[in-house]
Amino acid sequence: MEYSQKNQNISDLSVNFGNKFLSKVYGWMILALFLTSLASYAILSTPSLQAFFLGNMLLVWVLMFVELGLVIVLTRKVESMETSTAALVFLVYSILTGITITPLLYYYSEATVFMAFGVSAGMFAGMSAIGYFIKRDLSGMGRFLMMALIGLIIAMVVNIFISIWWPQTAWGFSFALSCLAVLIFAGLTAYDTQKIKKIGESIEHDPSRHQNIAIICALTLYLDFINLFLNMLRIMGRNN
Template sequence: MDYEEMNYQSLSSRQREWDSSLAFPALMRKVYVWMTLALVITALSAYGVATNPVMSALIYSNPIVMWLLVGAELLLVIGLGAGINKMSLMTATTLFVVYSILNGVMLSSIFFIYSLGSISTVFMITAATFGAMSLYGYVTQKDLSSWGKVLMMALIGLIIATIVNIFVASPGLTLIASYAGVLIFVGLTAYDTQRIKQMFLTAPDAGEHMQKYALLGALTLYLDFVNLFLYLLRIFGKRD
């Protein structure tokens, strides 16, 4: 290997390191920007449906429409997760926006249950809690990977308890599940943030391929935020 070849490889290596160092903050920024935009879209969609009597009647007077919305949301989440590598960034972004709108339509029911002031207060509490835990997951030197299995098992237990409570309608179980849900999604916020950070620390660039993974990261944190908000709303929300 001659001097010129060695020099070229050295320059290439430094260039890759430079590209990687630039990619990390760009990708993390995209995660939070996309997550924030999705939350805004969801909030506007929810409020828009709640204040439109025609839309509200169409959705809530027909169980079939509700089941179609639930099915569409599930298909979108599964499709994004499983098919992200086969999609263009534009297609993935469009599906993410559509999911945010559909989720807003589904969440419009909270405006018929809780006062607007209560919803606003709980949203601010959620934002502060989410921000603190996401910051912790970002800056901590502690390896949070061990949290993953525990939190996923707890989440499965929470889902089972929620399904059971549909039939038994126990206020006590509802309250316990709400507190458990808060703890689970507080933990998941920190865990998912660290996992996303670690993935992008070694990103070779901020090209379309990695941006699609940033979109998936935004979806993950978006779901953590929304679920944390809903469980906090069940605890602190004031009903109309």
């Protein structure tokens, strides 16, 4: 009886710690989304910044490669980094994302952007809740979705060439790919949430370590949301 009670107490402590860890993850993610939104808003609402970035697409492409480099560094070195360094890299990445997605946002109406953001936020929250509360192991679904994501990336590359020779066909293909991407990233949101919840429940009680892991987990959910939003924007703004 005492042994059973002891195991129950350990399980409760693990769940409580996991919930606190997940709160940290969402906190970092929300902060990153705020900085991304702020960067985009600053450019779109300031004529001089708008002219500078929208008129210098080469710089935007360079910043995209910088973003890729930051993600690689963060994913490979996060556990050996100081927490302040990991946080700085993540937040700089979120600001750069705000800059690099601005040329895309520029072509859509303000109402479309806000509507796409709201729908994406609602879908993200719903799928994240499913991932948190569902008892079924989503690992199998996660592997399938990752393979689907690889296929989606290949299809997007193919669509670049299609757009050169058959632009009318490419439009319909792009729309279909955006719909598929929304489904994939919605599913990944549920899978990643469940995975992060399990990480939080099993992680060592070492504040210096779980802070860094919370940041890389926040990056995972952040990327799910950004990709969900951008593809939802393409779907809802297809007539812009």
